[in-house]
Amino acid sequence: MLIGLIRHGLTDWNAEGxxxxxxxIPLNDEGRRQAEMLGDRLLQETYRWDxxxxxxxxxxxxxxxxxxxxxxIPLLEPDERIRERAYGQVEGMTAAQxxxxxxxxxxxxxxxxxxxxxxxxxxxxxxxxxAALYPDKNILVISHGGFLAQLYIALYKDKYxxxxxxxxxxxxxxxxxxxxxxxxxxxxxxxxxxx
Numbered sequence: 001m002l003i004g005l006i007r008h009g010l011t012d013w014n015a016e017g018x019x020x021x022x023x024x025i026p027l028n029d030e031g032r033r034q035a036e037m038l039g040d041r042l043l044q045e046t047y048r049w050d051x052x053x054x055x056x057x058x059x060x061x062x063x064x065x066x067x068x069x070x071x072x073i074p075l076l077e078p079d080e081r082i083r084e085r086a087y088g089q090v091e092g093m094t095a096a097q098x099x100x101x102x103x104x105x106x107x108x109x110x111x112x113x114x115x116x117x118x119x120x121x122x123x124x125x126x127x128x129x130x131a132a133l134y135p136d137k138n139i140l141v142i143s144h145g146g147f148l149a150q151l152y153i154a155l156y157k158d159k160y161x162x163x164x165x166x167x168x169x170x171x172x173x174x175x176x177x178x179x180x181x182x183x184x185x186x187x188x189x190x191x192x193x194x195x
Contacts, residue, residue: 001131001174002047002138002182007145008055008063009034010166017094020059021087021113021146027062034167034190035063039070041189047138047171051076053130054142055083063167064142073140081126084144085119088112116150123151131174155179165190 009031013020027035042049049071054064056078068075089111090098098106107113130139145164152160152170164170164185171183 001135003127003130003172003174003179004042004047004049004138004140005148005151005170005172006038006063006067006140006142007148007164007166007168008057008060008142011059013092014166018092019087019090019098020144021084021091022057023091024058027059031059031063031166032066035066036070037189038167038169039067041169042067042071042140049073049140050137051134052140052142053082054078055144055147056080057083057144060142060144064140067140067142071140079126081122082141082143082147085146085150086112086114116153119147119150120154123147124154127151127155127179135174156181160184 009027011020011025011031012028013023013025015028015030051074052064052068052071053076054060060082061078064075090106090113093101102109102111130141145166148164148170155172160181162185165187167190168185168187169183169189170181170185172179173182174180
């Protein structure tokens with residue numbers, strides 16, 4: 001079984017450096033173009049994908065819709081567990097605004113944000129269930145940067161810490177109890193278009 005983990009395409013808030021969390025911010029035109037590019041890349045690769053599942057937030061759902069249509073695969077019901085971290089009072093703010101209001105360690109304050117532990121618990125529960133439901137299928141999962149970062153920490157501790165790019169692709173292969181990374185945070189499809 002393979003799982004392809006994808007961060008949704010660019011939004012205006014991404015471009016402005018604002019924390020989105022569970023605020024439902026749509027893709028912008030660049031984000032839609034990125035989803036098309038990844039769809040084209042996946043069509044050319046040897047991996048075959050059976051299903052696509054997204055978070056229920058529109059930026060992930062639209063990214064998934066574009067990719068699933070390109071590949072001609074079914075889009076499963078959205079899953080609440082793969083939504084972005086809830087950031088509470090911090091949603092909609094830029095780094096400068098957060099630091100001005102609460103200081104550099106804003107993330108340590110109780111501002112209504114979901115904890116790393118809470119995020120990791122729901123991420124691992126999702127992975128276990130998807131593996132149990134589709135043990136012999138290859139599934140594309142469209143989620144969010146903060147969520148995926150915590151999933152990788154839950155699976156691999158500190159092995160992977162680089163920031164996840166919009167429309168980055170990570171491929172994990174299920175081997176008994178382990179998820180073996182075959183590809184991590186790859187944005188080749190976007191970089192090729194920029195040259």
